[in-house]
Amino acid sequence: MRWALAGVAALSVGACASRPDAGSPAQRPPSVVASGEALVFVSFDSDRDYRTSRDELARGLDAEWSALGAQTLSPIVFQQWAQRALGDPDMGPFRLQFDSNVDGDITREEFDALLTGRFEDLDADDDGFVARNELVRRLASPSPFGGRAPERRPPGGAFPRDR
Numbered sequence: 390m391r392w393a394l395a396g397v398a399a400l401s402v403g404a405c406a407s408r409p410d411a412g413s414p415a416q417r418p419p420s421v422v423a424s425g426e427a428l429v430f431v432s433f434d435s436d437r438d439y440r441t442s443r444d445e446l447a448r449g450l451d452a453e454w455s456a457l458g459a460q461t462l463s464p465i466v467f468q469q470w471a472q473r474a475l476g477d478p479d480m481g482p483f484r485l486q487f488d489s490n491v492d493g494d495i496t497r498e499e500f501d502a503l504l505t506g507r508f509e510d511l512d513a514d515d516d517g518f519v520a521r522n523e524l525v526r527r528l529a530s531p532s533p534f535g536g537r538a539p540e541r542r543p544p545g546g547a548f549p550r551d552r
């Protein structure tokens with residue numbers, strides 16, 4: 390009997406504890422997204438001042454390329470890097486965006502050019518630093534689906550993989 394009562398008590402505590410998460414939209418934190426390159430730029434912040442400078446970008450690109458240990462990135466090496474560095478290779482930036490001459494391989498110059506371009510794009514106030522607030526984006530409105538916006542497929546059903 391004591392065991393059964395203890396079980397009921399534990400269940401009701403669990404129900405109460407989960408209730409705040411299901412509160413009004415105002416109680417939910419805003420939905421925020423960070424791009425794959427944002428994760429890379431955060432990792433380049435070597436002095437940990439929460440912003441990545443152009444010097445840190447240059448040193449970070451050197452270190453990243455050295456760690457890859459290849460003259461050029463083949464599709465399979467790029468895929469492995471994207472999985473680890475970008476968090477999700479299907480979120481971009483994509484291989485074809487790096488491979489500007491579309492020869493199948495990514496050179497150091499192509500690697501640097503794309504990431505440097507993204508850095509400049511993200512540096513919204515043009516001060517030469519990419520700060521954390523320039524790396525995250527709030528989604529337009531809190532989603533009623535627990536912070537996760539429903540996917541909207543474009544007509545035809547496929548998401549564009551290479552913009």
Ligand SMILES: [Ca+2]
Nearest residue numbers: 434438440441
């Ligand atoms: Ca820094």
Ligand SMILES: [Ca+2]
Nearest residue numbers: 488490492494
């Ligand atoms: Ca190429």
Ligand SMILES: [Ca+2]
Nearest residue numbers: 512514516518
């Ligand atoms: Ca900036």
